[in-house]
Amino acid sequence: MPGTSASTPRPELARYIDHTLLKPDASEADVLRICAEAVAHNFKSVCVNPIWVKTVHNALKGSGVLTCSVIGFPLGATPTDVKTYEARGAVLDGADEIDMVINIAAARALDRGALVEDISAVAEEVHIGDSILKVIIETFLLTDDEKRLACEAAVEAGADFVKTSTGFNGGGATVQDVSLMRAAVGPGLGVKASGGIRTLADARAMIDAGATRIGASAGIAIIREETDGTAADPVTDDSHRAGSY
Numbered sequence: 053m054p055g056t057s058a059s060t061p062r063p064e065l066a067r068y069i070d071h072t073l074l075k076p077d078a079s080e081a082d083v084l085r086i087c088a089e090a091v092a093h094n095f096k097s098v099c100v101n102p103i104w105v106k107t108v109h110n111a112l113k114g115s116g117v118l119t120c121s122v123i124g125f126p127l128g129a130t131p132t133d134v135k136t137y138e139a140r141g142a143v144l145d146g147a148d149e150i151d152m153v154i155n156i157a158a159a160r161a162l163d164r165g166a167l168v169e170d171i172s173a174v175a176e177e178v179h180i181g182d183s184i185l186k187v188i189i190e191t192f193l194l195t196d197d198e199k200r201l202a203c204e205a206a207v208e209a210g211a212d213f214v215k216t217s218t219g220f221n222g223g224g225a226t227v228q229d230v231s232l233m234r235a236a237v238g239p240g241l242g243v244k245a246s247g248g249i250r251t252l253a254d255a256r257a258m259i260d261a262g263a264t265r266i267g268a269s270a271g272i273a274i275i276r277e278e279t280d281g282t283a284a285d286p287v288t289d290d291s292h293r294a295g296s297y
């Protein structure tokens with residue numbers, strides 16, 4: 053169950069983390085390195101662009117770490133049938149989880165019907181097997197009313213999670229947005245906070261606000277801070293910088 057309940061004990065922090073590498077120029081060696089890191093730290097998943105799904109799926113076999121692919125990324129501005137085709141390919145390549153970007157223009161126009169149509173087509177495709185669908189609403193570009201509408205559309209369309217941000221279109225996750233999204237979807241869906249989460253304090257604040265998953269390219273720094281109290285230097289450590297801000 054991707055949602056949350058007050059009576060459910062929290063898993064260890066590593067099991068919240070989707071270890072993320074979405075840089076367009078990532079190499080196979082980079083991808084294999086984050087797979088090895090994810091296995092070593094028992095992260096929840098490795099999240100990559102679709103061209104790397106097969107590589108990740110093979111590298112993670114038998115580890116208990118899931119394979120996650122972004123779809124319609126990072127703009128969400130491709131037609132629904134293209135997103136559906138892309139999602140089908142990723143699932144066939146071994147993706148357990150699909151993170152799709154919504155039609156952001158439809159959210160801005162408060163067009164609930166178009167949002168539901170776009171998301172439900174991808175959800176149907178993803179749910180043919182056991183994979184799950186996360187819906188990236190790109191909070192930075194939306195008003196609060198638009199964020200709520202996008203969350204409600206995700207619930208209606210049968211998504212499993214709502215997710216704050218791509219990390220590529222401006223600002224990332226905020227505590228306020230995670231709270232708003234948790235309230236909008238209720239306890240039945242997961243909420244993934246992503247974009248700009250760099251420290252242990254960032255991650256804990258998101259979980260306290262209702263996040264059940266953390267998407268971050270700084271997962272190693274976050275876990276290092278949890279285990280030995282060593283915080284990464286935000287000025288000199290740019291290893292996490294997958295997004296464009």
Ligand SMILES: O=C[C@H](O)COP(=O)(O)O
Pocket residue numbers: 072074217218219220224246247248249267268269270292293294295
């Ligand atoms: O989907 C996840 C984000 O792209 C991660 O963003 P980040 O590089 O700011 O952690």
